[in-house]
Amino acid sequence: MRKKTIICTNGRGRKDRYVYIPEHPNSWIEGYMLESRLVMEKKIDRLLRREEIVHHIDGNPLNNKPENLQLFKTHLEHLSKAHGSIIKFENIKKLIGNETLNKSELQDRIMDKFKCNYTTAYKAINKYIDNFEVWIGNSDGSNFPSKFFKNIEFNKNER
Numbered sequence: 001m002r003k004k005t006i007i008c009t010n011g012r013g014r015k016d017r018y019v020y021i022p023e024h025p026n027s028w029i030e031g032y033m034l035e036s037r038l039v040m041e042k043k044i045d046r047l048l049r050r051e052e053i054v055h056h057i058d059g060n061p062l063n064n065k066p067e068n069l070q071l072f073k074t075h076l077e078h079l080s081k082a083h084g085s086i087i088k089f090e091n092i093k094k095l096i097g098n099e100t101l102n103k104s105e106l107q108d109r110i111m112d113k114f115k116c117n118y119t120t121a122y123k124a125i126n127k128y129i130d131n132f133e134v135w136i137g138n139s140d141g142s143n144f145p146s147k148f149f150k151n152i153e154f155n156k157n158e159r
């Protein structure tokens with residue numbers, strides 16, 4: 001017999017609660033769906049679209065009380081409004097301009113320009129190196145060793 005609710009952990013250690021509801025049009029083949037989505041659907045009295053994201057205001061994915069849930073239209077809106085800022089590839093490129101910067105100089109500049117912390121700038125630079133333009137979230141960066149930033153130099157001729 002199936003359990004009514006289960007808790008699953010994803011690859012990054014995040015735990016979510018799922019409800020067994022095979023009759024729901026958006027449940028998985030196994031019959032489960034995210035409890036947070038189900039609660040939000042009851043709250044707004046309609047089915048959620050695939051691209052809509054339910055955010056947990058207190059940061060606890062297991063707290064699916066209606067007042068703890070907030071709905072966003074897209075993944076990007078969710079991340080930018082609820083979790084951090086978007087640092088675009090083009091904006092980092094502009095920040096570098098004609099100059100040649102090492103990683104820590106570029107990092108300082110990103111922190112100053114986008115009012116973000118160490119980790120955010122670190123991630124932004126790595127995304128920049130990978131040629132990605134993605135969301136960069138804010139989190140505590142106190143554990144990042146500065147030696148990571150030493151050897152790479154950036155200037156506009158590289159791109």
Ligand SMILES: [Zn+2]
Pocket residue numbers: 054055056078082083
């Ligand atoms: Zn969220």
